[in-house]
Amino acid sequence: MDSKNTKEDERREIKEEYTDAQGKRQTRTSQEDFQTLPTRHLDAVMNVPGFKEEAGVKELMTEAWEHYEKGTYDKALQAFEESMKKIPALEPYIFYYIRVCRNVLAVPLKKREKQYEKIKSLYLTILRILPRQLWFILPKLKNLYRCKWCGRYTKYIHPNVPTFGFAKHKNSCQHCGTMYPIPSFMWDSPDGRAYSYYRKSFALEDKQFYEEFLRDYRPQHLTKRETPK
């Protein structure tokens, strides 16, 4: 049917339709898709053979995702890798998080960024020991995250802040300009990336997203690649 579906092509197929938990066919980017994304991903991971039986792996994965969402890539990477050592079959579900962590960590920090990390660490320590009613005495600290595309520190913007396909500035990195710079458990899962692909959530100039997706998967062609909606 698909002439490109050759034996040499080892990319996994991700179609515009998927099967939901009830066995019903659903279309990606639908309301149903959006609402069930996190649970579908969690279920897929939990159903990896051995996951439920292997001691400690559930806790490790929880830790990995928590660190990933906090932008603490080094600790996230460690926990993802340990999980995969325990259960290699987790690879299709977590390889992308691992790649993001490795790419970010490979970018050397600038002097100012190193200083920011030291201050943030001290700040968090003080918050832990200071009674909540005294938090007001602390000066405000900017909440910066390392962009998952370029590794530079940029201001935190929730991954769900919409751009409506054109308001790129509402959710993009201050340095590389790529949309959706903050690491996300949901959006960086296989189904989350598929949603973004079929919805054309990223601007066309954000080539890294489309190139990586096509490297990892064999999706259906996007018929209209003009203005994403």
Ligand SMILES: [Zn+2]
């Ligand atoms: Zn960036």
